[in-house]
Amino acid sequence: MLQSLLSVFGERKATPPTGFRIGGASFDTADMEVEPSSDEVGRLVGVRLALTYEDSKGDRTRRLIVVEKVSRTAAGEYCLQAFCELRQARRSFRVDRIVEIIDTRTGEVHEEPEAFLSDLLLVAKMQRTKKRTPSEDPTSVLLRESTEGLTVLLYFGHADQHLKRQERRILWSYLDWQQDRCSIRGRVPRRSVNSWMDAMLPDTYQFSDALEKVLNSERVHRNHVLSRIPEIVLADGVVDSEERNRLQSLLELLEQQF
Known part of the structure; x- marks a missing residue:
C-alpha cells in the first residue's frame, strides 16, 4: 500500500x-455527472451572503458574512458559522433565526434559509x-x-x-x-x-x-x-x-x- x-x-x-469558481472552489461543468442545481446551494463555503437576522430579543439586523459551515449544537440547534464583516470576527448564527438570505453573487433573495442551506445542513x-x-x-x-x-x-x-x-x-x-x-x-x-x-x-x-x-x-x-x-x-x-x-x-x- x-x-x-x-x-x-x-x-x-x-x-x-x-x-x-463558486464558493471558494473551482468546478468544470463538463466534468459533472449530473447537472448542477440552479442556485448552486451545495457550494456555499467561502460565499458572501447578506443575512437578515433576528436575535433572542426580537431585534433584526442585516449582516454581511462569508460562509464557513453549518454545525449542530448538543441541544440540536443548527448554527451557520461564518466570518461577520461587521464584527470582523467569526460568528455563529442560529439557522432558525435567519429571516432572509441574499446571495450577493446573483442578488437573489431567499426567504427560506433552511432550503437554501440544505446541503450544509445535511453535512x-x-x-x-x-x-x-x-x-x-x-x-x-x-x-x-x-x-x-x-x-x-x-x-x-x-x-x-x-x-x-x-x-x-x-x-x-x-x-x-x-x-x-x-x-x-x-x-x-x-x-x-x-x-x-x-x-x-x-x-x-x-x-x-x-x-x-x-x-x-x-x-x-x-x-x-x-x-x-x-x-x-x-x-x-x-x-x-x-x-x-x-x-x-x-x-x-x-x-x-x-
Missing part, C-alpha cells in the same frame, strides 16, 4: 486545472448522527457509515479545488462498496450525495480526525480507503503541488503507524 502511494511521486507535475446532520433508527433512509445511513472514509478521500479530491468526473467515479465506487458491505438496502440518489460531496470541504483537522478513525476501523475498510487515495490523486493523470504535499504528510503518518 505504501508502495502505491510512493509511486504517485513518480508522476509528472502539472499546473492546476482551470474552471470557474452537519451526518456528522452528529450517532445511532441508526428504523425510519432512516438509505442515503442518511450510507453517508453516516461512510463519513470518515469520504472525508479522507475528499481531502485529496478537493486538493486542487476541482472534483472531476473520474474522481466522482472513484468516490462512488467506495460508496457502492460501502452500501454492499454494510447491507444498506434501498436507492441512494446520486444528485443529493454529489451535492453533499461538493459541500464537504475537509480542513486539516477534520482530515486528521477522520484518518485516525479509518486507521482504527476494520482492516478491510482501512485498506480499501487507503488504496483509493492514489486513485483519487491520479484520476486526472497529473499531480499538483498541493496533492504532493498532502500525500507526503499522509506517508509520514502511515510510516509511523505501520
Whole structure:
C-alpha cells in the first residue's frame, strides 16, 4: 500500500486545472455527472451572503458574512458559522433565526434559509448522527457509515479545488462498496450525495480526525480507503503541488503507524 502511494511521486507535475469558481472552489461543468442545481446551494463555503437576522430579543439586523459551515449544537440547534464583516470576527448564527438570505453573487433573495442551506445542513446532520433508527433512509445511513472514509478521500479530491468526473467515479465506487458491505438496502440518489460531496470541504483537522478513525476501523475498510487515495490523486493523470504535499504528510503518518 505504501508502495502505491510512493509511486504517485513518480508522476509528472502539472499546473492546476482551470474552471470557474463558486464558493471558494473551482468546478468544470463538463466534468459533472449530473447537472448542477440552479442556485448552486451545495457550494456555499467561502460565499458572501447578506443575512437578515433576528436575535433572542426580537431585534433584526442585516449582516454581511462569508460562509464557513453549518454545525449542530448538543441541544440540536443548527448554527451557520461564518466570518461577520461587521464584527470582523467569526460568528455563529442560529439557522432558525435567519429571516432572509441574499446571495450577493446573483442578488437573489431567499426567504427560506433552511432550503437554501440544505446541503450544509445535511453535512452537519451526518456528522452528529450517532445511532441508526428504523425510519432512516438509505442515503442518511450510507453517508453516516461512510463519513470518515469520504472525508479522507475528499481531502485529496478537493486538493486542487476541482472534483472531476473520474474522481466522482472513484468516490462512488467506495460508496457502492460501502452500501454492499454494510447491507444498506434501498436507492441512494446520486444528485443529493454529489451535492453533499461538493459541500464537504475537509480542513486539516477534520482530515486528521477522520484518518485516525479509518486507521482504527476494520482492516478491510482501512485498506480499501487507503488504496483509493492514489486513485483519487491520479484520476486526472497529473499531480499538483498541493496533492504532493498532502500525500507526503499522509506517508509520514502511515510510516509511523505501520
